[in-house]
Amino acid sequence: MASDEVKVIGAWASPFVMRPRIALNLKSVSYEFLQETFGSKSELLLKSNPVHKKIPVLIHADKPVCESNIIVEYVDETWSTSGPSMLPSNPYDRAIARFWAAYIDEKWFPSLKSILQAEGEEEKKAVLAQVEEGTALLEKAFIDCSKGKPFFNGEHVGYLDIAFGCFLGWLRVTELAAGHKVLDEAKTPSLSKWAEQFCNDPAVKPVMPDTATLAEFAKKIFAKPAA
Amino acid sequence: MAEEVILLDYWASMFGMRTRIALEEKGVKYEYREEDLSNKSSLLLEMNPIHKKIPVLIHNGKPICESIVQVEYIDQVWPGTNPILPSDPYQRAQARFWSDYIDKKTSGPCKGLHRETGKKQEAAKMEFIEVLKTLDSELGDKSFFGGNEFGLVDIAFIGFYSWFRTYEVIANFSIVAEYPKLIAWAERCLKRESVAKVLPDSDKVLKSVSDYRKKILGIN
Numbered sequence: 001m002a003s004d005e006v007k008v009i010g011a012w013a014s015p016f017v018m019r020p021r022i023a024l025n026l027k028s029v030s031y032e033f034l035q036e037t038f039g040s041k042s043e044l045l046l047k048s049n050p051v052h053k054k055i056p057v058l059i060h061a062d063k064p065v066c067e068s069n070i071i072v073e074y075v076d077e078t079w080s081t082s083g084p085s086m087l088p089s090n091p092y093d094r095a096i097a098r099f100w101a102a103y104i105d106e107k108w109f110p111s112l113k114s115i116l117q118a119e120g121e122e123e124k125k126a127v128l129a130q131v132e133e134g135t136a137l138l139e140k141a142f143i144d145c146s147k148g149k150p151f152f153n154g155e156h157v158g159y160l161d162i163a164f165g166c167f168l169g170w171l172r173v174t175e176l177a178a179g180h181k182v183l184d185e186a187k188t189p190s191l192s193k194w195a196e197q198f199c200n201d202p203a204v205k206p207v208m209p210d211t212a213t214l215a216e217f218a219k220k221i222f223a224k225p226a227a
Numbered sequence: 228m229a230e231e232v233i234l235l236d237y238w239a240s241m242f243g244m245r246t247r248i249a250l251e252e253k254g255v256k257y258e259y260r261e262e263d264l265s266n267k268s269s270l271l272l273e274m275n276p277i278h279k280k281i282p283v284l285i286h287n288g289k290p291i292c293e294s295i296v297q298v299e300y301i302d303q304v305w306p307g308t309n310p311i312l313p314s315d316p317y318q319r320a321q322a323r324f325w326s327d328y329i330d331k332k333t334s335g336p337c338k339g340l341h342r343e344t345g346k347k348q349e350a351a352k353m354e355f356i357e358v359l360k361t362l363d364s365e366l367g368d369k370s371f372f373g374g375n376e377f378g379l380v381d382i383a384f385i386g387f388y389s390w391f392r393t394y395e396v397i398a399n400f401s402i403v404a405e406y407p408k409l410i411a412w413a414e415r416c417l418k419r420e421s422v423a424k425v426l427p428d429s430d431k432v433l434k435s436v437s438d439y440r441k442k443i444l445g446i447n
Contacts, residue, residue, distance in 0.1 A: 051328060051361065063317060070323045077316035091303040092289055098296045103277065137277065 006031035007059040009045050011038065013217050015109075015166035017056040018207050019068040020075060022162050023086065025203035027079040038221075069101050072159055086158040093145070097152065100141050101163035108134040109167055115174050116222055124178060131182055138164065139188045146190075150197050157201050165198040172211045173218050232257035233285040235271050237264055239432050241337075241386030242294040243282035244425050248382050249298045251421035253305040295326050298382055311379050322373055325365065326383040332358045333387065340394050341436060344444060352398045363406050370415060381416055385426065388413040392429040393436045 006024065008031050010017030024031050036042055036055055048057045048064035058065040058074065065074045076086040087094050111130040118124040145152045145160065152160035168183075175181050185192045199208055209217075232250070234257050236243035250257050262271055262281050274283045274290035284291045284300070291297050302311040312319050336358065339351025362384065366372055372380035391402045403410055416422045440446045 060317075065317070065320045065324075067324055067327055070320050070327065073323065074316055074320040077319065091300050092286070092291070094303065095291045095296050095300040098299070099291075099293055102293055102296070 004061055005059075007034055008032070009034045009036060009042070009048065009057040009059070010055045011036050012209055013214060014055060015170055016054075016068040018166040018204075019162050020056050020058050020071040021207045022157070022166070022203050023072045023075040025206065026084075026086065026157060027075055027082045029075070029079055029082070069105070069159070069163055072162055076159070084156045084158075086153060086162070088153065088158075096141075096145060097158070097160040100138070100145075100152075100160055103134075104138070104164050104167075108138065112167065112171065112174055115178055116218065128178060128180060128182075132187070135182055135188055135191070139191050142190050142194060146194070151194065157198065157203060161194075161198055165195070165204065168195055168199060169209050169211060169214050170218075173215045176211070176215060177218070230256075231285075231287050233260060234258070235260050235262050235268070235274065235283040235285070236281050237262050238427055239389075239435060240281060241390060244386035244389070245294045245382050246282045246284055246297045246301070247425040248385070248421045249301040249311060251424055252309040252311065252382075252419075253301060254308055255301070255305055295330065295379075295383065298379060302379075309377075311382065313373060313376070313378065318373065322379040325362075325372060325380040329358070329362075329380070329383045332361075337387075337390070340398050341439075342444070344446065348398055352394075352400060355394065356400070359402065359406055359409065363409050366408055366412055368408075371412070377416065377419060381412075385413060385416045385422055388416075389426045389429050389432050393433040396433055397436060397440065 006029055008017070008020055008024070010021070010033065012035065021031075021033070034042075034044065036045060041053055045055065045057060046053055048059060049055075049066045052066060054066075056066075056068055056071060058071045060074075060078070065071050072086060087097055108131070111127055111134060115124060115127050115131065118127050142152055146154065149155050151157050152164070157165075171182060175183075181187075183191055183195055198204055232255055234243070234246060234250070236247065236259060238261060247259070260268075260270075262268060264281070267279060271281065271283060272279055274285060275281075275292045278292060280292070282294055282297065284297045286300075286304070291300050298311060312322055333355070336351040336354035339347055340355060343351060362372075369375075371377050372384070394400070395402050417426065
């Protein structure tokens with residue numbers, strides 16, 4: 001029986017899952033959060049996302065939508081009359097937002113993840129340098145996109161803020177583990193300010209896990225098996 | 228102000244073909260500039276400093292990179308003719324999902340098929356076959372991926388059709404015989420002026436790749 005019900009299949013620690021949740025919060029859409037157990041995949045997940053078998057999945061009136069950034073656009077378009085638009089209306093600015101979201105997923109986040117998996121100081125240093133290079137690009141992108149406003153999307157949190165901001169928890173965990181700050185007032189002044197405003201946004205706060213809890217979880221999943 | 232549209236591209240790129248098809252669908256006049264990928268132009272490096280890749284669409288001096296981003300941009304800027312994305316949000320999400328699937332799942336295997344030999348090429352071939360199976364199943368009995376209308380997913384995948392013969396020859400497997408539905412779909416797409424104009428001759432692609440493999444990999 002199809003109602004207008006909205007469900008999100010996900011996990012609290014996943015930055016990708018945070019994206020649709022923030023988007024739904026921005027549109028004041030209530031939803032049921034179905035948490036997957038770490039290490040296993042539910043029947044519903046496998047049925048709703050048979051191609052990738054990954055979270056997040058949004059289920060709206062029994063119809064699944066997959067891929068976090070695609071879900072964000074779907075939420076923006078479906079509840080277009082509720083709250084501000086998450087993407088710029090100008091086609092060029094929209095293309096730039098999509099470009100950076102793709103860059104973050106394809107280049108920036110994989111290099112961030114590999115810091116936690118790096119073996120030895122040399123490798124860690126090399127990957128850190130990569131992440132810092134990418135972050136410097138994003139600092140410039142922020143200045144270009146925000147045009148003096150608090151968010152990539154302007155006055156309000158939008159698609160690119162969500163695409164990047166979802167990683168802030170994991171970024172902090174990585175900085176702690178590596179003993180090195182990537183985002184700070186000296187190196188990335190604009191992004192530092194943006195990060196604080198993003199995390200304090202009422203749509204973000206309820207779904208952003210706190211760093212300590214995330215760090216504990218990271219220890220668990222990145223723990224090397226006993227020799 | 229006169230519209231200036233320039234496309235930096237490579238004739239055999241299935242990604243560049245997407246952007247060209249979109250521009251043709253919309254009847255947009257553009258200047259095509261062929262890039263020598265072994266000697267990239269300073270304009271390309273200036274307009275796409277991060278990835279240094281084609282295609283790059285330059286509209287009134289401003290660059291747009293990434294082929295699917297370009298196609299969505301073109302659809303938005305020139306909305307009147309031949310809509311590329313459907314208007315329903317759920318259908319749009321499906322179209323975006325499948326274009327994203329094609330991008331995620333083909334880049335590895337296509338590189339492997341093109342440039343590898345032996346076990347590595349075998350592995351790439353198996354991955355590519357998975358993609359063909361999945362897309363064949365997703366297409367089903369529809370005329371186009373989105374249903375009755377030619378759209379984003381068709382544009383995202385049709386360029387690969389010009390590479391099928393090349394893959395069949397260099398990796399020794401059958402695509403045309405195994406996937407009649409996909410071939411019928413491709414032929415339907417080729418009836419469109421934009422696709423017929425843009426897709427290169429399959430034999431030309433085969434010759435180019437065979438020459439490359441002979442020269443670089445020493446394969447006959």
